[in-house]
Amino acid sequence: MTTNDRQPATIAVRLLEAAADHDGRLVDHLAGLVNDVYAAAENGLWREGATRTTASELAELIRAEQIAVATLHGRLAGSVRVHDVADDASEFGMLVTAPDHRGAGVGRALVAFAEQHSRERGLRAIRLELLVPRAWRHPSKEFLKAWYGRIGYRPLRTASVDDAHPRLAPLLATPCDLAVYEKPLQTRGTLDEPPRDHPPAERPN
Numbered sequence: 001m002t003t004n005d006r007q008p009a010t011i012a013v014r015l016l017e018a019a020a021d022h023d024g025r026l027v028d029h030l031a032g033l034v035n036d037v038y039a040a041a042e043n044g045l046w047r048e049g050a051t052r053t054t055a056s057e058l059a060e061l062i063r064a065e066q067i068a069v070a071t072l073h074g075r076l077a078g079s080v081r082v083h084d085v086a087d088d089a090s091e092f093g094m095l096v097t098a099p100d101h102r103g104a105g106v107g108r109a110l111v112a113f114a115e116q117h118s119r120e121r122g123l124r125a126i127r128l129e130l131l132v133p134r135a136w137r138h139p140s141k142e143f144l145k146a147w148y149g150r151i152g153y154r155p156l157r158t159a160s161v162d163d164a165h166p167r168l169a170p171l172l173a174t175p176c177d178l179a180v181y182e183k184p185l186q187t188r189g190t191l192d193e194p195p196r197d198h199p200p201a202e203r204p205n
C-alpha cells in the first residue's frame with residue numbers, strides 16, 4: 001500500500017534515455033531494486049547466490065532504450081524492460097514495484113506503458129514470460145497468472161528454460177518451465193476490442 005493513502009497516486013512512467021546508462025547511482029539503484037524484488041518473489045526457484053541481473057546488464061539495457069521507470073509522488077517506484085522479440089511482437093519483463101509502493105497501481109501503469117509503447121510502434125502483440133515451477137505452485141506466480149489473465153494476456157506456449165535462457169538454467173534450484181503469454185495490441189478497425197456487452201471472461205488460470 002502507499003505510504004500516503006489520502007492523496008490520489010501520481011504515477012509517471014517514462015522510458016530512460018540511452019545516456020542514463022552513465023548515471024551510476026540510478027543504475028545501481030535499479031539493479032538493487034530488481035534483484036531484491038526478484039529474490040523475494042522467486043524465492044525457492046533459484047540456487048543461492050543467483051541474481052536476476054547486474055548493474056552492467058542494466059546499463060546495457062538502458063543504453064538500448066529498453067528500460068522504463070515509474071515514479072510515484074516523484075520517487076522511483078518501479079521499472080520494466082520492454083523489447084522486441086519478433087517482427088510483430090514485443091515482450092515485457094523484469095517488472096518490479098518497490099515493496100513500499102505496492103498496490104498503488106505502479107505495476108499496472110508500467111504494463112500499460114509497455115503496451116502503449118509497443119502499440120505506437122505498430123506491433124501486433126506483446127508477450128511476457130512467466131517462470132513457473134514444474135511440480136508445485138508458487139504463490140507469486142499464481143497471483144501473476146490471475147492478474148495477467150485479468151488484463152488480457154493468454155497462454156501462447158510453454159518454453160524450456162534451457163532453450164530460452166541457457167545461462168540461467170543451471171542456476172535453477174527446482175525444475176521450471178517458461179509460460180509464454182501474449183496480448184493482442186488493439187488497433188483501430190480491428191476486432192481486438194470486444195463488444196461492450198460481452199466483456200472478456202476472467203481467466204483465473
Ligand SMILES: CC(C)(COP(=O)(O)OP(=O)(O)OC[C@H]1O[C@@H](n2cnc3c(N)ncnc32)[C@H](O)[C@@H]1OP(=O)(O)O)[C@@H](O)C(=O)NCCC(=O)NCCS
Nearest residue numbers: 037041095096097102103104105106107108109130147150
Ligand atoms: C507484479 C508487481 C510488479 C505488481 O506491482 P504493484 O504495483 O503492486 O501492482 P498494482 O498496484 O498495479 O496492482 C496490480 C494488480 O494486482 C492487484 N493487487 C495489488 N496488490 C494486491 C494485494 N496485496 N493482494 C491482491 N491483489 C493485489 C491489484 O488489484 C491489481 O489488479 P487489477 O489490475 O486487476 O486491479 C509486484 O507485485 C512485484 O514487483 N512483484 C514481484 C516481481 C514480479 O513477480 N514481477 C513479474 C515477473 S513476470
